[in-house]
Amino acid sequence: MIEPPILDVRGLSTDYTLRRGGKTVRIQAVKDVSFTLAKREVLGIVGESGCGKTSVGRSIVRLAKPHRGEVYFAGKDIFTAGSEDLRRLRLKIRMVFQDPFASLNPRRSIGDSIAETGDIHGLFDSKADRQRQIQQALTNVGLDSSFAAHFPHELSGGQRQRVGIARAILPAPDVVIADEPVSALDVSVQAQVLNLLADLQAAMGLAMIFISHDLGVVGQISDRVAVMYMGRIVETAPTQDIVDRPLHPYTRTLMAARPKPDPAFRIKAGIEIGEPPSQFEPALGCPYVKRCPLATSQCETADPSLRVIAPGRMAACHNI
Amino acid sequence: MLRVRDLSISIGGQTGFTDIVSSVSFEIGKGEILGLVGESGCGKSMTSLAIMGLLDRAGPWVRTGRVELAGFDVIHSEPYQRVEAGHGGIAMIFQEPMSSLNPVMKIGEQIEEAIAVHQRTPGAKRTLTARELLEMVRIPDAAMQLDAYPHQLSGGMRQRVMIAIALACQPQVLIADEPTTALDVTVQAQILSLLRELCDTLGLSILFITHDLGVVAQLVDRVAVMYAGRVVETATVERIFSAPAHRYTEALLSCLPDAAHRGQRLTTIPGQAARPGQVRQGCTFAPRCRYAVDVCASDAPPDALLPGDHHALCHFPRGVSP
Amino acid sequence: MIAATRSFLVPFIRRPVAAAGLGILVCMTAAAILAPILAPYDPSKIEPISRLLPPNAAHWFGTDQFGRDILSRVIYGARLALLIGVGVVSFALITGVPAGVLSALYPRFGRVMMRLIDVLMSFPALLLALGLIVILGRGVSNAILAIGVVYLTTTSRITYGLTLRLRTETYVEAANSMGAGALWTIRKHVLPNLVSPLLVQASFVFAFAQLSAASLDFLGLGAPPEIPSWGNMLAEGRIFITRAPWLLFFPGFAIAITAFSLNLVGDALRDRLDPRFRNMLNGNRR
Structure with a gap:
């Protein structure tokens, strides 16, 4: 028997409204996104800025209000959960944020920040227990336990992100949603934090959604990758397949544009692949049609939906 | 075209100053792109501001060194003198164009x-x-x-x-300070392509400052790697990636995620990046270097010259048997 | 506590002018508390023989039309000044901060509350205070209330703006994603971050309260005449401005220097603030 997924997202759509030029414009940040996350699985969500990848993560923890859709966590619908259920769910699904400088309150000590979830939910038996658990969490993320008494401004970016991770694993969750957790870090620190996340994921048996714009980073840590474009998932596949044989033309562009650290791939003069279309003028057909080398007349009028191309592989394209 | 010689930038007064950039030297030929690579806080942006003459009087100041644009001293002259001498000069683009x-x-x-x-x-x-x-x-x-x-x-x-x-x-020289860091990869590729084109058609020289080794490999002709305020290695882009001599460059390259080694642990550099201005004897990278021996901690490393105009500030550069 | 005190004093170390301001305020407070010891005479004692004496060895600041010692009256006047300042600041903070925080966290409540504040703010400050005095009647506590209402508007506005900004901070979102309720967010994330900007705001309100109270006293709508207040002294002395200018000079100087010192202290504190918050404190009404 196949184990049921720990997280099952079905038809998630998120809108937000903007005032632009005196008019209220409704923008679909996420459009009909569905995916599942198995226990102990790492799903990478990759895409360019504004593609909706962050909104997906925020909708799941209900930081952004979802417009439509269902998200089942261990069989329970998160969006219809009552406030008590929601509180419990929030212990089980936790976030790591991008900016390690902004995500820690400058006026609270590292220990207080790490213990915050436990404090909110009243999970510590005693002060000594709280202290012990903070120190354990700090040790787990490779920081000295003396950091508990320090304040964020005394730490480097990498250390702060470790604190952000420590906060997400105390008490132990089932799912971690990491939103660009290494984008703000230097290369050498980025490698340390990626290793740490991979180690913790394996040791604690976490399921993880890893959101990033960098296919290299996502590929490093994920079992499976979902590529997003203009609020939709355009392709999902096991990581190795995405890397070796991307199907969707957008995934291919993304792979090709990623700067490879190898001087054999020199950039040539005169590359023009166009820019993402404006979100204010949603196209009728496929959102990628204007930049797509494979576009046909069908793409102009019909928006392709995600379909199974091969076992474990799905893509939203008419021409694959 | 642009020649930077022994540039040191300091904070503090005339006495009791601390160098945050020390003895930086490099050259950029006509139509060449030099990549100035380093992690945040290594002094690469400070170097570019000094070349542009944009250092604030109240802040860090140029202690020693010369910057020559086609033989013309840039730092010790006023912009109008440059124009009168017939030099277009140096222009700069930044990471965040909106600001x-x-x-x-x-x-x-x-x-x-x-x-x-x-x-x-x-x-x-x-x-x-x-x-x-x-x-x-x-x-x-x-x-x-x-x-x-x-x-x-x-x-x-x-x-x-x-x-x-x-x-x-x-301009004869364009300084580009992380111009594509805030952009999406597909857009980044187009901007890099444009810069390459401008070099080829206008003969523009570019000082390209970045932390992204992928961009470096794709775009630049020669690379200067900075660590803690010093240029630790200079070489052609091919040599940097195929035969890095300095141990820091080597370690930095091994940190990069690579689809071919998916699921394996990434190599990391232990410890914290040294801040420029941290005074220490010997090599600044020694505390984090896995090959460091006693002499690295005590003596400043020599400028080792390898074949092909390849410099490395290291006692034991890779590929050279001691 | 020690750390907090130290961080409060830091902005004054390198700014002698601001430090002087702080020093004057400390003296003023000491004078108010120790008035019975410091004052050479009873401030209310009438001595018809020594009427309108210019400053001399016995009466350093001279005497008024009833022969009362002006120095003693100025010292006792500091008591009322302090009382008005503390009263107005407390009232403005106790009402304005909750109004601002709740308005920011509950937009529906906020829309009503902020429109109400807008209405109050559309009156000129002194006119609003005068109107309230007319309704409430004369007296020290009513003066505090009336001036307090004027500055509750700016305080709640500033708190509202700051809280709106804090609410979008990633660490507040992080707390929400952990299941933090509104009370937790206010206690752990909003209020601690409001302390410094509100301290600055309080120092300005304290200064403006001095001026407003003096104005009310001068118009005969503030403290009753038997209480020695700087505003009352100005009001009573004004007909002697040509014959005995010291009647006006000393209380007037006390008002000016107090307000000036408070502004110096406020500026010094403000410059230490997070730059993102700094601009929000401008546009205070005077």
């Missing part, structure tokens, strides 16, 4: 303003020149976009406008 553009001025006006300052072009011709510049940076519908305001353009287009404004100064 460098005036939000309430049409981009056409902003380009024309730059033209008016730097070229003796009659007013009527300026609009035409502005349009030509926009076409040169491959902005579609250039004539129409002259009337656009910065917020109406995407990030990639804004960066193109910044490049156009830089070109209006008719």
Whole structure:
């Protein structure tokens, strides 16, 4: 028997409204996104800025209000959960944020920040227990336990992100949603934090959604990758397949544009692949049609939906 | 074209100063792109500000060194002297184009303003020149976009406008400080491609400052790697990636995620990056270097010269048997 | 506590002018508390023989039309000044901070509350205070209330703006994603971050309260005449301005220097603030 997924997202759509030029414009940040996350699985969500990848993560923890859709966590619908259920769910699904400088309150000590979830939910038996658990969490993320008494401004970016991770694993969750957790870090620190996340994921048996714009980073840590474009998932596949044989033309562009650290791939003069279309003028057909080398007349009028191309592989394209 | 010699930048007073950039030297030839690579806080942006003469009087100051633009001393002269000597000079583009553009001025006006300052072009011709510049940076519908305001353009287009404004100064050298860091990869590829084209067609020399080794490999001709305020290695881009000599460069390259080694642990550099200005004997990288021996901690490393104009500040450069 | 005190004093170390301001305020407070010891005479004692004496060895600041010692009256006047300042600041903070925080966290409540504040703010400050005095009647506590209402508007506005900004901070979102309720967010994330900007705001309100109270006293709508207040002294002395200018000079100087010192202290504190918050404190009404 196949184990049921720990997280099952079905038809998630998120809108937000903007005032632009005196008019209220409704923008679909996420459009009909569905995916599942198995226990102990790492799903990478990759895409360019504004593609909706962050909104997906925020909708799941209900930081952004979802417009439509269902998200089942261990069989329970998160969006219809009552406030008590929601509180419990929030212990089980936790976030790591991008900016390690902004995500820690400058006026609270590292220990207080790490213990915050436990404090909110009243999970510590005693002060000594709280202290012990903070120190354990700090040790787990490779920081000295003396950091508990320090304040964020005394730490480097990498250390702060470790604190952000420590906060997400105390008490132990089932799912971690990491939103660009290494984008703000230097290369050498980025490698340390990626290793740490991979180690913790394996040791604690976490399921993880890893959101990033960098296919290299996502590929490093994920079992499976979902590529997003203009609020939709355009392709999902096991990581190795995405890397070796991307199907969707957008995934291919993304792979090709990623700067490879190898001087054999020199950039040539005169590359023009166009820019993402404006979100204010949603196209009728496929959102990628204007930049797509494979576009046909069908793409102009019909928006392709995600379909199974091969076992474990799905893509939203008419021409694959 | 641009020659930087023994540049040291310090904070503090005349006595009791601390060098945050020490003895940086490099050269950029005509039509060449030099990549200045390093992690945040290594002093690479400070170096570029010093070359531009943009260091604030109250802040860090140039303690020693010369910056020569085609033989002309840049630091110890005023901009007008440079213009009178017939040098177009140095222009700069930054990471965040939005903060460098005036939000309430049409981009056409902003380009024309730059033209008016730097070229003796009659007013009527300026609009035409502005349009030509926009076409040169491959902005579609250039004539129409002259009337656009910065917020109406995407990030990639804004960066193109910044490049156009830089070109209006008719520079010989362009300093690009992380110009694509804030952009998406597909847009980044287009901007890099444009910079390459400008080098090839205009003979522009570019100092490209970045932390992204992938971008370095794709774009630049030669690389200078900075660590804690020093240039620790200089070589052609091929040599840097195929045969890095300095142990820091080697370690940095091994940190990069690579699809071929998916699921394996990434190599990391232990410890924290040394801050520039941290005074220490010997090699600044020694505490984090896995090959470090006693001499590394006690003696400043020599400038080891390897074949092919390849420099490395290291006692035991890789590929050289001691 | 020690750390907090130290961080409060830091902005004054390198700014002698601001430090002087702080020093004057400390003296003023000491004078108010120790008035019975410091004052050479009873401030209310009438001595018809020594009427309108210019400053001399016995009466350093001279005497008024009833022969009362002006120095003693100025010293006792500091008591009322302090009382008005503390009263107005407390009232403005106790009402304005909750109004601002709740308005920011509950937009529906906020829309009503902020429109109400707008209405109050559309009156000129002194006119609003005068109107309230007319309704409430004369007296020290009513003066505090009336001036307090004027500054509750700016305080709640500033708190509202700051809280709106804090609410979008990533660490507040992080707390929400952990299941933090509104009370937790206010206690752990909003209020601690409001302390410094509100301290600055309090120092300005304290200064403006001095001026407003003096104005009310001068118009005969503030403290009753038997209480020695700087405003009352100005009001009573004004007919002697040509014959005995010291009647006006000393209380007037006390008002000016107090307000000036408070502004110096406020500026010094403000410059230490997070730059993102700094601009929000401008546009205070005077």
